[in-house]
Amino acid sequence: MSDFPTGLLLDEALAIVRDVAQAHRLETQSLALPRCHGRVLAHDITAPMALPPFDNSAMDGFAFRHADLRTDLQAQATGLRLVGEQFAGLRVDLALGAGECARITTGAPLPAGADSVAIKEVCGVESDTVRVPVDTASGANVRRAGEDVREGDHVLAAGSVLTPARVSLAASLGIASLPVSRKPTVAVFTTGDELIEPGMPLAPGQIYDSNRELLMGLLRADGLEPTAWPRLPDDPRQVEIALRDAGCAFDLIVTAGGVSAGEKDHLPEVIQRFGHTHFWKVRMKPGMPLLFGSLDQSRVLALPGNPVSVYATYLTVGRALIDGLQGRLEPRPRWRAQLVEPLEKTHARREFVRGHLAAGENGVLHVQADGATGSHRLHAAARANALIVVPEGPQRLAAGQVVEVLPL
Numbered sequence: 001m002s003d004f005p006t007g008l009l010l011d012e013a014l015a016i017v018r019d020v021a022q023a024h025r026l027e028t029q030s031l032a033l034p035r036c037h038g039r040v041l042a043h044d045i046t047a048p049m050a051l052p053p054f055d056n057s058a059m060d061g062f063a064f065r066h067a068d069l070r071t072d073l074q075a076q077a078t079g080l081r082l083v084g085e086q087f088a089g090l091r092v093d094l095a096l097g098a099g100e101c102a103r104i105t106t107g108a109p110l111p112a113g114a115d116s117v118a119i120k121e122v123c124g125v126e127s128d129t130v131r132v133p134v135d136t137a138s139g140a141n142v143r144r145a146g147e148d149v150r151e152g153d154h155v156l157a158a159g160s161v162l163t164p165a166r167v168s169l170a171a172s173l174g175i176a177s178l179p180v181s182r183k184p185t186v187a188v189f190t191t192g193d194e195l196i197e198p199g200m201p202l203a204p205g206q207i208y209d210s211n212r213e214l215l216m217g218l219l220r221a222d223g224l225e226p227t228a229w230p231r232l233p234d235d236p237r238q239v240e241i242a243l244r245d246a247g248c249a250f251d252l253i254v255t256a257g258g259v260s261a262g263e264k265d266h267l268p269e270v271i272q273r274f275g276h277t278h279f280w281k282v283r284m285k286p287g288m289p290l291l292f293g294s295l296d297q298s299r300v301l302a303l304p305g306n307p308v309s310v311y312a313t314y315l316t317v318g319r320a321l322i323d324g325l326q327g328r329l330e331p332r333p334r335w336r337a338q339l340v341e342p343l344e345k346t347h348a349r350r351e352f353v354r355g356h357l358a359a360g361e362n363g364v365l366h367v368q369a370d371g372a373t374g375s376h377r378l379h380a381a382a383r384a385n386a387l388i389v390v391p392e393g394p395q396r397l398a399a400g401q402v403v404e405v406l407p408l
């Protein structure tokens, strides 16, 4: 009997991943705004000031008091006396009296007394008289102080991802740095005596290492800066030395291969002996032999060696772990699409089927399964742009049925 959970549903595995990640949340660091893009915000942010900070004009034109416009039906415009100019960025302390107006540019503070702005294209100017159309609405083209953000408003939530718009919102509030979670450091190992570096000659029985590029690319696309370690041979002592070495230096170790039932699959034993196994084997296809453990100060994600298994387990479990370590609470977007053709499976595991996702003319997303199954078939993964999620248990999904998809 093993002393760790095995044969889990994917949702059970994800729950364990989230719990372990929460217990190993990475610390908070304060970073200058230019370094915050794509990071996970560690604390809630409240607005230190209002936005806009002052009433201002939305257009280039003339600021005036709406009460001064003529109300008799025959009049098309009211002549107002031009008493000054108010440009953006300059404080002039203009105040408008009855029958007066001021030239104003977009973003400039509204002069005291003014409550409306007429755009310059509809006004006639003759020396110091401006003819303002009487149908200009009260409050037209005025942006009120605090209409976007009030001082003290809760503007950014802990656990959200700092998109360019959110970093820019912080900038507009005068905030120069933000508290973000440190990014996990990641060591990537590929394992197997059969693996050869691309560019080197191939001997019989050998294959080129493709998982390293796959993993490095996936991790980088998620904003991390992974370190690729030299490939590991199928030698238990070397696996042990390398993993224990990485375990004292990295937040996360991601391995590919050597994790199922073969005589040369040494990873489970090494993690069990020198660390802790949180679970081994998940009811998913591909990816069933996936192992999650801890070794020294590191979390270890041992992904099954087949390339498509690496893909599916990274996108599901790997991302959940990386998000959890950084305290990301904002969920990843969930995509849904209509099946173009029926899809059937007889086994019990949740399956991730390579698919081709496109928007139809009616705007509805539809997805077609790629004919090639088999977790070694990287070509099919390379031409696919999504994984179709087929739920646990035997399934007979009809054409037109809506399914969850993971974009690749």
Ligand SMILES: Nc1nc2c(c(=O)[nH]1)N[C@H]1C(S)=C(S)[C@@H](COP(=O)(O)OP(=O)(O)OC[C@H]3O[C@@H](n4cnc5c(N)ncnc54)[C@H](O)[C@@H]3O)O[C@H]1N2
Pocket (backbone or CB within 6 Å): 190, 191, 192, 194, 195, 207, 208, 209, 210, 211, 212, 256, 257, 258, 259, 260, 261, 262, 265, 286, 287, 288, 289, 303, 304, 305, 306, 307, 309, 375, 376
């Ligand atoms: N008796 C059993 N055999 C297998 C089981 C099982 O439960 N019982 N599980 C199968 C499943 S499912 C998978 S997935 C694989 C996973 O095996 P491992 O994680 O031990 O991976 P390896 O055996 O090392 O490799 C599997 C496959 O992938 C190729 N590979 C490995 N690394 C790379 C790489 N870096 N680049 C390209 N290709 C790689 C490797 O040559 C193998 O063909 O086990 C099944 N067997």
Ligand code: MOO
Pocket (backbone or CB within 6 Å): 284, 285, 286, 287, 288, 289, 304, 306, 309, 375, 376
């Ligand atoms: O589950 Mo394995 O990952 O099918 O090939």
